[in-house]
Amino acid sequence: MFAQLASTHLRILFTRRLPVISAWGPQVQSQSVARRWYSAPRDLDKEIESITDLATVAKDEMDFALESRNSVYYNDDKAAAHEAVDEMTEAYNSLLGQLTDADKRSIEMRIGMKIKEIQSAYEIMTLNDLED
Numbered sequence: 001m002f003a004q005l006a007s008t009h010l011r012i013l014f015t016r017r018l019p020v021i022s023a024w025g026p027q028v029q030s031q032s033v034a035r036r037w038y039s040a041p042r043d044l045d046k047e048i049e050s051i052t053d054l055a056t057v058a059k060d061e062m063d064f065a066l067e068s069r070n071s072v073y074y075n076d077d078k079a080a081a082h083e084a085v086d087e088m089t090e091a092y093n094s095l096l097g098q099l100t101d102a103d104k105r106s107i108e109m110r111i112g113m114k115i116k117e118i119q120s121a122y123e124i125m126t127l128n129d130l131e132d
Contacts, residue, residue, distance in 0.1 A: 044103070048111055051091050055111070058084035058118050062125060078125070085122045088115065 061084040065077035092115050096104050 044107075047095050048107065051088065051095065051111060051115070054084070054088040054091055055114055055118055058088045058122075061085075062118070062121060065125065078129075081122065081125070085118060089119060 058081065061077065061081035065074060065081045068074045068077045092111070096107060099107065
């Protein structure tokens with residue numbers, strides 16, 4: 001009896017009754033307190049993870065290109081690095097374009113420096129090719 005009463009009490013604590021207006025008049029509908037309407041933080045985290053993965057691929061491709069410098073494979077490795085950096089940059093800019101200013105600052109603080117570092121390293125690699 002006590003367990004059933006405690007269970008009912010907990011269910012009442014974690015359930016709200018919200019009025020709903022319908023064609024048949026006012027009704028009461030239960031809604032769980034724990035349920036949230038939004039899932040933005042999870043989606044944003046997925047986007048950040050995806051961009052971080054693209055950044056890792058871009059960094060790896062640039063490393064491959066630098067290792068193959070002065071070899072027959074350098075031009076292909078550099079082209080692959082260029083594509084990876086472009087894809088990473090496009091995904092990052094696309095994400096920033098969809099966010100509010102507060103979210104943009106948050107994203108820039110989390111991964112912005114890493115993105116700029118990879119872009120700068122690629123530019124330096126390209127400038128070194130022009131000097132040679």
